[in-house]
Amino acid sequence: xxxxxxxPRHLVRRRGQEARLRCSPMKGHSHVYWYRQLPEEGLxxxxxxxxxNIIDESGMPKERFSAEFPKxxxxxxxxxxxxxxxxxxxxxxxxPRGTGGYEQYFGPGTRLTVT
Amino acid sequence: RKEVEQDPGxxxxxxxxxxxxxxxxxxxxxxxxxxxxxxxxxEPKLLMxxxxxxxxxxxxxxxxxxxxxxxxxxxxxxxxxxSATYLCxxxxxxxxxxxxxxxxxxxxxx
Numbered sequence: 219x220x221x222x223x224x225x226p227r228h229l230v231r232r233r234g235q236e237a238r239l240r241c242s243p244m245k246g247h248s249h250v251y252w253y254r255q256l257p258e259e260g261l262x263x264x265x266x267x268x269x270x271n272i273i274d275e276s277g278m279p280k281e282r283f284s285a286e287f288p289k290x291x292x293x294x295x296x297x298x299x300x301x302x303x304x305x306x307x308x309x310x311x312x313x314p315r316g317t318g319g320y321e322q323y324f325g326p327g328t329r330l331t332v333t
Numbered sequence: 334r335k336e337v338e339q340d341p342g343x344x345x346x347x348x349x350x351x352x353x354x355x356x357x358x359x360x361x362x363x364x365x366x367x368x369x370x371x372x373x374x375x376e377p378k379l380l381m382x383x384x385x386x387x388x389x390x391x392x393x394x395x396x397x398x399x400x401x402x403x404x405x406x407x408x409x410x411x412x413x414x415x416s417a418t419y420l421c422x423x424x425x426x427x428x429x430x431x432x433x434x435x436x437x438x439x440x441x442x443x
Contacts, residue, residue, distance in 0.1 A: 260434060261377065
């Protein structure tokens with residue numbers, strides 16, 4: 219039973235380019251969450267999605283960041299016109315339910331470096 | 334006030350010893366609570382959920398005190414492999430994103 223999968227594991231982008239991060243949830247999980255961990259910082263919630271719906275994006279920066287979870291395929295976190303401050307580890311998590319405090323299981327993360 | 338506060342450590346503990354961490358949370362409406370561990374440059378891994386009645390999993394015991402808004406983790410007979418950062422995690426309710434503490438760094442020494 220495969221866990222949460224993320225790719226790429228490492229991504230290098232120059233300032234101004236676009237970054238696309240992908241996440242496939244665990245089998246049987248339909249709830250996906252994205253978190254960002256800046257160097258020496260704790261994880262910060264960004265967005266919560268179900269298939270074809272954004273449920274809560276209260277942690278997303280207002281500009282340049284977007285997320286989707288289409289009916290088919292992985293969830294995508296997209297960062298346009300990346301800046302050095304976007305360099306971080308981006309983790310995706312999934313859970314079988316969205317309410318009631320079900321545990322979230324994390325993927326290995328994508329480490330984004332902006333040069 | 335930070336939403337979830339933890340002592341960052343590091344805690345340097347000899348192998349075989351018992352070690353305890355606490356964390357406090359600010360949102361009294363928080364609904365669920367967890368401990369995760371994170372190894373260097375790895376993803377957080379769920380260690381255990383925390384229930385009001387307290388719960389135990391092998392050498393690990395977690396307690397929740399809703400009145401005082403703190404959560405504890407006790408590790409007995411510590412092993413070298415327990416060296417990691419332990420993250421106190423709260424689901425504040427409403428939105429389902431988890432709120433993470435910055436973590437407590439534990440080093441088990443041989």
